[in-house]
Each structure stands twice: as structure tokens, then as C-alpha cells.
Amino acid sequence: YRSPIDSTRGCNPSRSTRVRELGEQLDAHRTRQQAAHPTLSMTGMYNVLDKLRSGEPLTTQERTIHEQGLVIVLEQIHDDLDRAVFDAYRWPHDLSDEEILERLVDLNHERAEEESRGLIRWLRPEFQNPQDARRLDLQADEAEEVKAATKKKPAKIEKRLWPKTLPERFQSLRAVLDQTPAPLTAADLAKHFTRARKEDVEELLAVLATLGHVRVTDQGRYVA
16 A cells, blocks of 8 residues: 555655654554453454543453553554654644544545556555566465455355444444455445445545555455
């Protein structure tokens, strides 16, 4: 996928490096805690984080998740990462969620217009360059993953209500991807919700990919 941080006009290398370092810290922290506590889930940690941010009291089970996942550390890394991303975009730190989403959708439209003119800002050109043999290896692996997934008997999809607000829609899409090991298309994801339009889902997934919350395969599918 493409990174808006690396491609933001005028973004200096130190800002990009800071975002990358914090992203690696975040991934390392979550991986380490889940390795130490096999029953600890990503969904559980982020549900606890949401309750901490809202000031809601934690249940006994949630307190266990808080301790095992060191959720207070997770919160600090996310706060630092948020500030670093704001700085990379040269955005104010006090934007509301709605203002952030509006700006990201606008940026996504701008990138789509650039790509229609042949300008693609790759996150990792050495891997994503079509002439690079390593990229072809990645394509083959992803194709095998999709092929293997399609051979399995499809599980019955339990549809969820399509949320009304953008933040809730982003969270719901990410939750489905977290719970699904095989890559999904926007159409696949839309089937998990009642009255969700494929076009709307596709646009929101593009924003999530821009933020680095999901990954886009070379087949145009999405994984957490």
C-alpha cells in the first residue's frame, strides 16, 4: 500500500523516521505481549483501551487484559504516534475525529487523481516495483493464500448493523479483518454488514490502508 506520510508534500525525513520508529514500537509491543499471554487478543486490548479513554470502569476480565497487554503502554505509544502523524501532515493536534476523517478522505481522493495520471507514491519501491522479482514472489504467496482460502467451505456470515458514524464504521471494518485470516475484497467485507454499499466500504478501506491499519495485497484484497 502507499503511505501518505512518506508522500506528504514537504514531509522531511526525520518526521517520516519518527512515525516509522513508533509504528515498529507499537507492533513489537503488541507482538511481545501476545506471545507472553497466548489468550490475549488484539480486539481485547483495544476494547480495554477504548474504555480507558472514555473513563469507563473495567471489569475483572478487562483488568486482567489491561495487565497482560500493558495497555497503559499501548495507549502511550498510540498517543506519541498520533502526535508524530499530525506533525508529519503539519496538522493541528486538536482536530476532531470527523475533521481527521474528512482530511484523510480528501487526501485519498487527491492520491487517486494522481494515480490516474500515472503518479504512484510507493511506500517501499524496492518491494512494490513491478520489475522487482521479490515483488513477484509476494504476489505468488498471496495468490496461494487466496487459493487455499477459497477451497475451504465458506462459513456462514453473521451480518452486523452498518454503523451510522465514520469512526464506528472504521472500527467495525477493522474488527472484521482482525477476525478473518484470509484476505478480503471490499465486496466481501460489505457482505458482513446490512445495507453497506461496496463503494463506501472500499473508500473507507483505502483510508485505513493510508493510515497503515490494514494492508492491501497485490490482488486488491485487504488484511489486518
